[in-house]
Structures are given as C-alpha cells and as structure tokens.
Amino acid sequence: MGELEHTPLYEEHKALGARLVDFAGYEMPVQYEGIKAEHDAVRNHAGLFDVSHMGEAVFRGPDAEAAVQRLVTRDVGRLDVGQAGYCAVCYEDGGTVDDVIVYRREDDFLIVVNASNREKDLDHFRNNTEDLDVEIADESDDWALLALQGPEAEKLLQDLTDTDLSALKPFRFAEGELEGVAAIISRTGYTGEDGFEIYLSPEGAPRVWRRLIDLGVSPAGLGARDTLRLEAGMCLYGNELDAETTPLEAGIGFAVHLDKEPHFIGQRALLIEDTQGLRKKLVGFEMEGRGIARHGYHVTSGAEVVGEVTSGTKSPTLDQAIGLAFVDPGVDDWFEILIRSNPVPAKAVPLPFYKRERG
Amino acid sequence: MSIPDDLQYTKSHEWVRAEDGTVTIGITDHAQEELGDVVFVELPDVGVTIGTGDSFGTVESVKAVSDLYTPVGGEVVEVNSSLEDAPEKINDDPYGEGWIVKLSTSEEADLLSPEEYEKVVEEES
Numbered sequence: 001m002g003e004l005e006h007t008p009l010y011e012e013h014k015a016l017g018a019r020l021v022d023f024a025g026y027e028m029p030v031q032y033e034g035i036k037a038e039h040d041a042v043r044n045h046a047g048l049f050d051v052s053h054m055g056e057a058v059f060r061g062p063d064a065e066a067a068v069q070r071l072v073t074r075d076v077g078r079l080d081v082g083q084a085g086y087c088a089v090c091y092e093d094g095g096t097v098d099d100v101i102v103y104r105r106e107d108d109f110l111i112v113v114n115a116s117n118r119e120k121d122l123d124h125f126r127n128n129t130e131d132l133d134v135e136i137a138d139e140s141d142d143w144a145l146l147a148l149q150g151p152e153a154e155k156l157l158q159d160l161t162d163t164d165l166s167a168l169k170p171f172r173f174a175e176g177e178l179e180g181v182a183a184i185i186s187r188t189g190y191t192g193e194d195g196f197e198i199y200l201s202p203e204g205a206p207r208v209w210r211r212l213i214d215l216g217v218s219p220a221g222l223g224a225r226d227t228l229r230l231e232a233g234m235c236l237y238g239n240e241l242d243a244e245t246t247p248l249e250a251g252i253g254f255a256v257h258l259d260k261e262p263h264f265i266g267q268r269a270l271l272i273e274d275t276q277g278l279r280k281k282l283v284g285f286e287m288e289g290r291g292i293a294r295h296g297y298h299v300t301s302g303a304e305v306v307g308e309v310t311s312g313t314k315s316p317t318l319d320q321a322i323g324l325a326f327v328d329p330g331v332d333d334w335f336e337i338l339i340r341s342n343p344v345p346a347k348a349v350p351l352p353f354y355k356r357e358r359g
Numbered sequence: 360m361s362i363p364d365d366l367q368y369t370k371s372h373e374w375v376r377a378e379d380g381t382v383t384i385g386i387t388d389h390a391q392e393e394l395g396d397v398v399f400v401e402l403p404d405v406g407v408t409i410g411t412g413d414s415f416g417t418v419e420s421v422k423a424v425s426d427l428y429t430p431v432g433g434e435v436v437e438v439n440s441s442l443e444d445a446p447e448k449i450n451d452d453p454y455g456e457g458w459i460v461k462l463s464t465s466e467e468a469d470l471l472s473p474e475e476y477e478k479v480v481e482e483e484s
Binding site: 030031034035036223226227290291292294313314316321340 | 395396398399401417419420421422424443
C-alpha cells in the first residue's frame with residue numbers, strides 16, 4: 001500500500017481526536033465523538049464534514065459546454081450561470097462511470113467527482129473529447145471542500161460571510177468570501193438536510209473549519225455521512241451505482257434527460273432500456289424481523305435469490321433497520337434478507353426513508 | 360481503556376469470568392471502542408451447546424459486524440436478553456451490564472492474563 005494522502009484539514013482531525021481510516025487513498029475521519037451523535041447533530045443542529053478528497057475537474061475553452069453535454073446525462077444547457085446539477089456519467093452501454101455535480105460558472109464548468117473515481121473519470125473525460133477544443137484540468141489538489149449540513153447551517157455560516165445566504169436556493173451557488181477566504185458557497189449536500197458545500201483554497205480552509213467548530217458545529221465523519229445519505233435515499237457510487245448499473249436502474253432517472261440534444265454518451269442504451277423495461281430495480285426496504293441487512297447480503301423470496309442488498313444500516317433517526325437493494329423487476333413488496341443463513345422478513349417502502357420538514 | 364485485573368481475555372477481544380463451572384463472556388472495553396455505537400446483538404438460544412472456538416453470536420455497530428467467539432465449549436445457561444432492546448449497554452458498561460452470555464463448562468480454557476491482553480492491544484494499535 002502506498003502512502004496515504006492527507007487533506008488540508010488533517011491536523012484539525014488529529015487535534016479533535018478523530019478515528020482515521022483509509023478512504024480512496026486518503027487518511028479520512030470516520031468518526032469523532034461517535035456516528036450516532038454526529039448523525040443526530042446534523043439532523044437537529046449542524047455538522048461539519050471534510051470532504052476535500054472529492055475530485056474537481058474544470059472544463060475551459062470554446063467547446064467546454066459541448067464537452068460537458070457529451071459526458072453527462074443532464075442537459076447542462078438548461079443550467080443558469082450560478083446553478084448546479086446532479087447527473088450521471090455513462091458508458092456507451094448505459095453503465096455508470098460516476099455520479100457528479102456540474103457547476104455552471106461564468107466562463108467554465110466545474111465537475112465534482114467521487115474521490116475513488118477521480119483518475120478513471122479524468123481519463124474518460126479526456127478520451128471522449130479529443131476532437132473538441134476544450135481544456136480539462138484536474139484541480140482536485142487546488143480545492144479543499146467542507147460540507148456544513150443541518151437546520152442551523154444557514155444561520156451559522158451567515159456570520160462568516162457578506163454573501164446573502166437566504167437568497168441562495170437549493171442547487172445554486174455564489175462565489176464570495178468566508179472569513180476573508182475566497183470561496184464557492186453551494187447550497188447542496190449529501191445528508192437530506194439543508195446546508196452548504198464550500199470550496200476553499202487549501203491554505204484558507206483550516207481557518208474556516210476552526211471558526212465553525214468554535215461556533216459550536218459538531219465535526220462529523222464519513223460514518224455519519226453514510227447513514228445520513230442512506231436515510232435520505234441517496235446513491236453511493238460502488239454500492240448503488242457501478243459500471244454494470246444504469247442510472248435508471250439506480251432510481252436517479254430525475255438526473256437523466258432522455259430527450260437531450262446534443263446526445264450524451266449512453267443515451268441510446270438508456271432510451272432502449274426505458275422502452276423495454278429495467279433489468280433490475282432499486283428498492284428501499286425496512287427489516288420486519290430482527291437483524292441488520294448489509295452490503296452484499298442476498299434478497300430471497302421463498303427459496304429463490306431475487307436480489308442483493310447494496311447498502312444497509314440501523315437508521316439512527318428512525319431507530320429501524322433499513323437498506324437499499326437491487327431486485328428483479330417482478331418482485332413484490334414482501335421479501336426476505338438472508339442474514340447469516342437465516343431469511344429475515346423485510347418489506348419495500350417508498351424512498352426516501354427520511355425527508356426533512358421544510359420551514 | 361480499562362482491562363480489569365480479575366478477568367481473563369482472548370486474542371479476539373472477549374473477556375471471560377470463570378466461577379464454579381460457569382463462564383460469563385462479554386467483549387472488552389477496547390473492542391467496544393473499536394466497534395463504536397453498538398446497535399444490534401444476536402444472542403444464542405439457551406440450552407444450545409457451543410464448541411471451543413465457535414462463533415456464538417454477533418455484535419453490530421452502525422458500520423461493522425463482529426462475530427463473537429467462545430474460548431471454551433459448553434452449554435448456554437443464560438443470555439443477556441436485555442441487550443436486544445438496549446445494545447448500547449455494551450458501550451456503556453462492557454464488563455458489567457454489557458455481559459453477553461453464560462456457559463456451563465467443564466473445560467479448561469487457554470486464556471490470556473490482563474497483562475498478556477494489554478500486549479495484544481498494544482501490538483494492534
């Protein structure tokens with residue numbers, strides 16, 4: 001194993017007593033106080049995540065828009081400057097390369113990619129746009145990324161900036177300053193709560209981090225990030241999405257514009273699947289019997305294996321074992337999860353498991 | 360991290376209290392810290408016989424599933440069924456209210472002393 005990389009907040013994590021683990025080649029905090037306490041802090045107050053391991057690719061040049069249009073499933077021509085969109089990146093056969101957020105800026109496009117897919121994505125982006133006049137820069141090391149999430153996020157962050165955050169709607173972003181540090185402030189997140197993702201220079205990030213911690217924000221690790229996103233019914237690449245899974249199967253059809261022109265890579269395959277029907281479908285489920293479903297467990301109906309669990313945990317908010325699974329399209333709402341050779345009853349439920357009340 | 364003097368231990372981070380032909384088994388303070396918030400415990404049925412080194416249940420935290428192993432074979436005479444509703448007792452009081460199972464046994468187990476177990480923990484970290 002090679003040397004693990006560190007984010008600009010590494011010293012902060014050590015000082016806070018975080019438990020650090022290898023994640024996508026980075027030494028990252030999985031928890032500080034404890035996953036449940038951090039999860040509850042985000043649901044009820046505010047939590048601060050270091051997600052600087054995420055990758056940033058910037059598309060510049062006359063054909064920047066044409067390149068992005070070719071690569072992502074959403075029609076980014078419909079995005080305003082200052083607007084962001086969640087989308088998938090697909091192979092020709094419709095399988096998923098990654099799920100990303102595209103930011104439309106004045107002169108370029110910023111695409112934020114999963115850390116574990118960074119090199120694969122950059123290769124895919126460049127290999128498929130060689131005929132276009134576009135420069136694709138990997139700026140992953142030029143940005144720190146903090147996620148401030150929770151019902152108190154806006155009030156807390158407003159103390160640090162002149163940018164009017166109340167005017168920033170979901171999936172809108174503004175370029176401004178925080179504590180005198182240049183920042184992109186984006187009203188996005190991965191927790192099901194209101195909140196912001198904040199792009200900063202690596203040098204300035206610790207100052208902003210410390211200020212927010214001093215204001216009483218709970219540091220939160222990757223453990224809570226996973227339970228929060230799962231309750232919110234959001235996909236995790238590697239669990240719900242991969243090269244063998246299309247975005248339609250993973251339930252993120254809302255991020256796919258099947259009628260898009262110019263066409264994106266994989267559009268034909270997705271149109272065919274949309275017409276002919278899905279090969280598998282993602283369902284949310286709750287355990288009816290005792291036990292917790294985990295990634296990789298089989299879904300059964302009688303003696304037959306009809307699917308596989310992609311993510312599962314005990315939901316801290318609902319105090320209920322929940323999970324996501326791919327099942328055969330014909331499977332009804334009652335099935336079993338095979339937990340250590342025991343079939344334990346489960347039932348399909350609508351997603352998301354948790355939806356915040358909008359104020 | 361606490362390692363009480365009056366208990367014996369296993370390399371797989373269980374503690375054992377042996378008294379008059381029964382052994383009480385739980386997981387150590389180090390083990391519960393490593394696991395994090397315990398949210399689920401799977402217990403064996405009373406009356407079942409378990410062989411030396413066998414898995415007799417699981418402890419699950421939010422993130423991880425961890426099997427429980429017995430260093431001595433025997434018959435399950437009592438389980439801490441209060442853990443089904445309050446698994447967090449394993450975090451709060453691993454050597455007391457967080458005990459997991461009692462076995463009746465006639466076997467002599469090959470167990471670690473507190474000093475030996477402390478070395479195991481140090482070597483792992």
